[in-house]
Amino acid sequence: MLKLPQTSTDRRHFVIVGVLTLVTTVVLGFFMLAILPIKAQKSVQAEPIAWLFQVHIWLIAFLFSLVVVFMLYSLVVFRRRKNDDSEGEHFEGNTALEIIWTVVPLVLVVIFSFIGIQTLNGATSGGDEVQVKATGFQWSWKFDYPNGVTSAEMVLPVGKPALISLESQDVIHSFWVAEWGPKQDLVPGMTTTLHITPDTEGEFKLRCAELCGLSHWSMLATVRVVPEEEYTAWMDQKMAEQNVQTASR
Ligand SMILES: [Cu+2]
Numbered sequence: 580m581l582k583l584p585q586t587s588t589d590r591r592h593f594v595i596v597g598v599l600t601l602v603t604t605v606v607l608g609f610f611m612l613a614i615l616p617i618k619a620q621k622s623v624q625a626e627p628i629a630w631l632f633q634v635h636i637w638l639i640a641f642l643f644s645l646v647v648v649f650m651l652y653s654l655v656v657f658r659r660r661k662n663d664d665s666e667g668e669h670f671e672g673n674t675a676l677e678i679i680w681t682v683v684p685l686v687l688v689v690i691f692s693f694i695g696i697q698t699l700n701g702a703t704s705g706g707d708e709v710q711v712k713a714t715g716f717q718w719s720w721k722f723d724y725p726n727g728v729t730s731a732e733m734v735l736p737v738g739k740p741a742l743i744s745l746e747s748q749d750v751i752h753s754f755w756v757a758e759w760g761p762k763q764d765l766v767p768g769m770t771t772t773l774h775i776t777p778d779t780e781g782e783f784k785l786r787c788a789e790l791c792g793l794s795h796w797s798m799l800a801t802v803r804v805v806p807e808e809e810y811t812a813w814m815d816q817k818m819a820e821q822n823v824q825t826a827s828r
Pocket residue numbers: 752753787788789790791792795796798
C-alpha cells in the first residue's frame with residue numbers, strides 16, 4: 580500500500596515540497612516560453628502545433644520540477660548532520676509508487692501520441708488546393724506549378740489551402756517555413772507532401788531544415804503570400820514571360 584505521511588512533520592515536508600514544486604513549475608514554464616520563441620502563427624496548421632508546444636513546455640516544467648525539487652529538498656533537509664553516525668532507516672521499494680510512476684507516464688505518452696497524430700492529420704486538408712511542386716537540391720530550391728510555370732520563389736494566395744509536393748534531386752532536405760509550423764522531409768526517390776493554408780500575407784523564408792552538405796546554411800528561398808488577385812496577376816505575368824522565352828528561342 581502507498582503509505583501516506585503519518586506524522587505532522589512528514590506532512591509539513593510534503594506541503595513544503597508541493598509548494599516549491601508548483602512555484603518552480605511556474606517560474607520554469609514562463610522562463611522556457613520566454614527563451615523558446617514560438618514563431619508567430621501564420622498558417623491554419625501552425626495553431627494546433629504551437630498549442631501542443633505550449634502544453635509540452637508546461638508538462639516538462641512540471642516533471643522537471645517534481646524530480647529536481649524532491650531530490651534537492653531531500654539532499655539538503657535530510658543531509659547527515661555533524662557527529663551523526665547513525666544508520667539511515669532501512670526500507671525496500673514501494674510497489675504502489677512504482678506502479679504510479681510507470682502507469683502515469685505511459686498514459687501521458689499515449690495521450691500525447693494521440694493528440695500529436697490528430698494534430699498532424701489536421702494538417703491534411705482536401706478539395707480545392709493550390710498545387711505547387713517544390714524541388715530541393717544542393718543547395719537551392721525551385722518551384723513548378725501545374726500549368727508549367729517555373730519560379731525561384733514560391734508565391735501562394737492567402738487563405739487558400741495549398742498542396743506542396745516535395746522532391747529532392749540529391750540528398751535528404753527538409754522544407755520548413757518557421758511561421759507556418761510543420762516541417763516535411765524531401766526524400767530522394769519519392770514524393771512527399773505538405774498541406775498548408777497560409778493565413779497571413781507577407782514574405783517568408785523557406786529554409787532547409789535537414790543538414791545536407793557544405794552550403795546547407797544558404798539553402799534558402801523566398802515565399803510570398805499575397806492576395807488572390809496579386810497571385811493571379813503574378814501567374815499571368817510568369818506565363819507570359821515564359822511563353823515569350825519559349826517563342827523567342
Ligand atoms: Cu539542408
